Amino acid sequence: MEPTSTIRGVAFDLDGTLFNTEAVYDLVGEEILARRGHEVRPDVVSRMMGRPSHIALQILIDAHGFDDSVEEMQIETKKLFLELIVGRAKLLPGAMEMIDLVQSLGLPISLTTSSDPELVTPLLDIANITDRFEFLLTSADVKNHKPHPEIYLTAAKKFGILPGELLAFEDSQVGCAAAVASGACTIAIPSKLKDQHDFDGATLIADNLKSPEIRRLIDLRVQQR
Numbered sequence: 001m002e003p004t005s006t007i008r009g010v011a012f013d014l015d016g017t018l019f020n021t022e023a024v025y026d027l028v029g030e031e032i033l034a035r036r037g038h039e040v041r042p043d044v045v046s047r048m049m050g051r052p053s054h055i056a057l058q059i060l061i062d063a064h065g066f067d068d069s070v071e072e073m074q075i076e077t078k079k080l081f082l083e084l085i086v087g088r089a090k091l092l093p094g095a096m097e098m099i100d101l102v103q104s105l106g107l108p109i110s111l112t113t114s115s116d117p118e119l120v121t122p123l124l125d126i127a128n129i130t131d132r133f134e135f136l137l138t139s140a141d142v143k144n145h146k147p148h149p150e151i152y153l154t155a156a157k158k159f160g161i162l163p164g165e166l167l168a169f170e171d172s173q174v175g176c177a178a179a180v181a182s183g184a185c186t187i188a189i190p191s192k193l194k195d196q197h198d199f200d201g202a203t204l205i206a207d208n209l210k211s212p213e214i215r216r217l218i219d220l221r222v223q224q225r
Contacts, residue, residue, distance in 0.1 A: 007167045007185060009159035009190045010102045010154060014113035016049075016171035016191035018095045019123055026078045026090055029060075032073070038064050043210040046197070050146055050172030052114040052139035053077065076118075081119060091127050096207030099132055102167075103217070105222050108134040108159060112168070114175070115139060134159070147174040152182035167207075167218070173197035185221065187214060 008082040016022040030040055045064040048056035057073045058064070066073075104107060110133055112119060117138040124130040135158055137151050144150040149163075168179035171191040176203050180201035181184040187198040189206050206214050 008161040008165040010109045011112040011155045011168045012024040013170045026066045050174035110155050111136045147177035147207045149182035152184050
């Protein structure tokens with residue numbers, strides 16, 4: 001898709017886009033399932049990706065026929081996640097460089113994640129990047145979750161720009177769909193299970209944040225200012 005509007009703000013997804021937390025969630029999922037005598041099913045994991053916890057966990061419960069409530073599973077998974085990120089969670093290759101690049105061009109950045117707010121702050125603290133974001137949007141800040149475009153429309157509004165002037169980085173099908181539906185210029189960086197996901201409408205699909213194609217796109221869109 002050919003770029004048409006100038007970039008005036010940048011929104012980053014968190015899990016699988018900036019951080020390697022998908023690998024941590026894999027460990028959480030394996031432990032949760034092992035405790036109940038089950039094994040990981042890739043088709044279920046694919047449907048859970050990019051969803052807020054209450055929706056993702058309902059998918060897990062329904063798929064395996066668990067008796068647990070969503071609330072019970074949220075408590076269990078959050079506790080495990082916070083334990084497992086210690087020494088494991090880190091920024092993905094190119095993440096810090098991309099943050100530095102867009103900010104060096106005078107572009108403000110935000111976080112637009114489906115994660116619960118109490119899981120976001122510890123990750124940003126690990127990487128010491130909390131103060132790099134102009135604002136954070138989490139699952140607690142929207143009524144309609146990805147793939148609904150609300151979180152990206154909200155980000156554009158908070159930046160004081162048009163949705164088409166927003167650059168969004170996403171790694172999952174539902175996240176990409178949300179960004180595309182908002183009208184944002186969307187860069188998809190597929191993480192795991194990419195063969196099961198559709199990134200239709202993305203302006204660019206890149207292998208990782210170090211891709212030179214991303215820099216070329218940003219340069220083109222910023223030069224229009």
